[in-house]
Amino acid sequence: MRYLEIANNEKPARFLILKSIPIETLDLELEELIKIHDKLLSRINFESYSLEDISFVEPNLLDLKIKIAEEYYRNCCFCEHRCYINREKERGFCRIKESYYATEFLHYGEEKILIPSHTIFFCGCNFKCVFCQNWDISQVYFNPKIKNRCLKYDEKKMAKIIEFRRVLSKNVNFVGGEPTPHLLSILKTLKYTNVNIPVVWNSNMYLTLEALNLLDGVVDLYLTDFKFGNNECAERLSKIRNYFDIVSRNHSLLDVDVIVRHLVMPNHLYCCTERIFKFLSKFDFYVNVMFQYRPEYLAIYYKDINRTLTYEEMREALELAEKYKLKLI
Ligand code: SF4
Secondary structure, X not given: OHHHHHHOOOOOOHHHHHOOOEOOOOOOOHHXXXXXXXXXXXXXXXXXXXXXXXOOOOOEHHHHHHHHHHHXXXXXXXXXOOOOOOOOOOOXXXXXXXXXXXXXXXXXXXXXXXXXXXXXXXXXXXXXXOOOOOHHHHOOOOOHHHHHHOEEOOHHHHXXXXXXXXXXXXXXXXXXXXXXXXXXXXXHHHHHOOOOOOEEEEEOOOEOHHHHHHHOOOOOEEEEEOOOOOHHHHHHHHOOOOHHHHHHHHHHOOOOEEEEEEEOOOOOHHHHHHHHHHHHOOOOOEEEEEOOOOOOOOHHHOHHHOOOOOHHHHHHHHHHHHHOOOEEO
């Protein structure tokens, strides 16, 4: 995995390579900026770069991504809700304007190859999962009574924290809530981050192609959360349209290291777990089958998911993983 080579400081992180690629001007229309972005990105052979090749210039390809993200932020199309609102003034489906975060720390509870992982928990989410286990930071953080649960996000300060924690951390892990609505803040953070560290995008993967394009050349490892095997379960339990179509499309486009997490849910083995495993069998991804589901938040109102898993369900899920020859992690 290239991810491990970056974590061990044998290869440069992709975002550092972007900061070594000069841009003539950022003073162009959005369409022109995107054209230049796509052209330059398609020419980069990330594999050929060594740490010695990294030499920062300004403005650079990461600055260009930030400029494009600023345009998208004012007409928000970061995720497939496609609210097209100006986030400087309004809130869309996710109700997020500027970025807040709940906490950041060295996480020892992630997959073995990730720990210790410097995990940054952003507030707010573009999903409304009725079983959310982090509902206090993902769903209701904007409630004035509990607003102090979240802290104002400062890109420069966070970059310093990332550099400081790199002494022990193997990666920086952007999560939430959901990182997608915070894409602009995350790109800006990396602009100010000057250590070699793999970038982990820990996400529900309901991004638009525009957002995925901005993450191309930034993310070193996608840590994805694949919840539902069909659109209907997603609409009922997470209030999301076209979930499977979008999330499966996005997985098909990933060409860096990927770990897929699937949280097995009670009574959803054949409508969700099996369909996801069947889809994943076409790819060379690592898969983490997770059994820690517990009914939280509003799950009490949904009979099918208002309990923990049975041993029989856990056994069946593992048999399905074996049936589809998944590379379990
Ligand atoms: S991130 Fe998604 S949900 Fe939030 S405003 Fe943008 S398009 Fe809407």
